[in-house]
Amino acid sequence: MQSIVSDSYSVHFESNAFEALNSHLSSHNYSTIFILVDENTHELCLPQFMSEIAGDYNFEIIEIESGEANKTIETCVGVWEALSELGADRKSLLINLGGGVLTDLGGFVASTFKRGIKFINVPTTLLSMVDASVGGKTGVDLGPLKNQIGVINQPEMVLIVSDFLESLNERQITSGFAEMLKHGLIRNADYWESLKQVSSLYELRDHILPSVALKNDIVLQDPTEQNIRKELNYGHTLGHAIESYFLENENKETLLHGEAIAIGMITEGYLSYKLTGLPLSQLEDIKSTFLKYYEKVSFTAKDIDAILELLKYDKKNSHGNINFVLLKGIGETQIDVTISPELFQEAFAYYME
Template identity: 45%
Template structure:
């Protein structure tokens, strides 16, 4: 069973991950346990977790509504209030059982309650397993901006139990594949080429192990997103703006779906900046379109540009992007102007 060492904690992957979790809980001797989940993981994942970990029989359960809307200051306050009412102390443990929303929100609440208590992540979606639960980024959305309030706080452990993927609808599985394709495209050409011919009966655990290993290698170099780690933002500058813009509308997208569009748009920007060739542009586009069938949405650039001005990566009113720099490599802090962005959206809107 793969165990990957990260920033002071282990990422355990495999069918025995919950057994390892049970042993972890037994040895850690926390004063109390609080499980944060949503309505889906409450129904489909929590029973398996409790059965595997008797120490959680008396755990307090906090249920949130699935979806990005729960990553809010209001729901953070609800979690903090529940922790206070249950007399959670500095030796309590928060267990985030769910996808990226749960780990982002739960990690944020844990890192700020009583100036920080321990938390662990048990990701249940492919997106959370491959990306959101790894690396110590926690946060909530505020004022219409994605992840605008948050902390860098590492979990005490991450337990990846691939059996939970069987509970996912196909749309949500593809949502997670987006982040796996991203990490391959910007960091490992061999992995990327393998993904281009990915078969429906692929081994999810192998994909996860490779993807997590690649992300963790980058995170270890740059824990606080000051340099090399910025490459993980490929697709996210545009993708986050699209996700925020469509949130609560009839065209609302899952995170990975927005990031796919972001990667397509930003790949065209990379071509404009002469970082990739025409053939590479066409190969990347055809791969993403074949696997993900991105949404056919006419996207206006003006509201996107307004959101980008408040993006964490914008500096002195200059847009700075992480872009693909040939298959298997990337380049950070690429200065991009409004014309580049508008041309890339025109390309997306006419070619998709």
């Protein structure tokens, strides 16, 4: 399978991934190779990963706890301390084997340890393969506020091996599918239509490369998110606020990223219908498609008020404005749209009706 070339690295797929990794390791004299895992990838993915390594290297394994709740500076401190205690130096390599939480955090740890060591990302969830695999965003949450601390820094390479998806449950697969659907909504109506026909994990595997290629095309044009890269945030302004609210509220069941973003794409679809010309028929298509895959969530008036209060922390805000990415139509966006507060209530009402 053909690799995708990004700005300063490549994304390698399936058998090519391990060929690229082994070639890289043999041609670089790393002092120590650290592999960052969580308890799940340690058990379910690390043995397969290690079995593909050709050559004799000095490996050290560092394990963190899984889950968005552990995407914190405190976890970073633990990894930094482990690296230091295990003798990591500036010629060390960190391989991040896990989902988006782990690759985001691991990339940030590597980018800041001794002012930066090299790292490789090996995403093991569908979400991390189609979202975190490209773009160089690293970082952690600040309390319940998502991705407030971080840097943009590129890995040496990204390795996507779809066999790792077999370690996931259906809910995690569906969470990642939301980001793929988003790629169709913002850039390619035909891709959106093709994804709507997907009925199994094995069909989804064929769509991973097109999703990565679509995101890579956007990132190459705008690496630091000054302009069109903002398109990738469709559904994420309200979606991240919803995700943060459910994460910090002990009376709510935590939503996976894709589950929250699905709600964000429906509600921001409604805003698009009201403000940027999204046809009603396409809005209804968006809503019915997401509700086919994602169970509807109930919101009280108190929930909505608390979620809207979190919007002021969104990373895209500037000069006191909350900036949204909206749709002109399926496959076409408009960035930096400001919203009247009363429309937020309407958007949630539309979602729940």
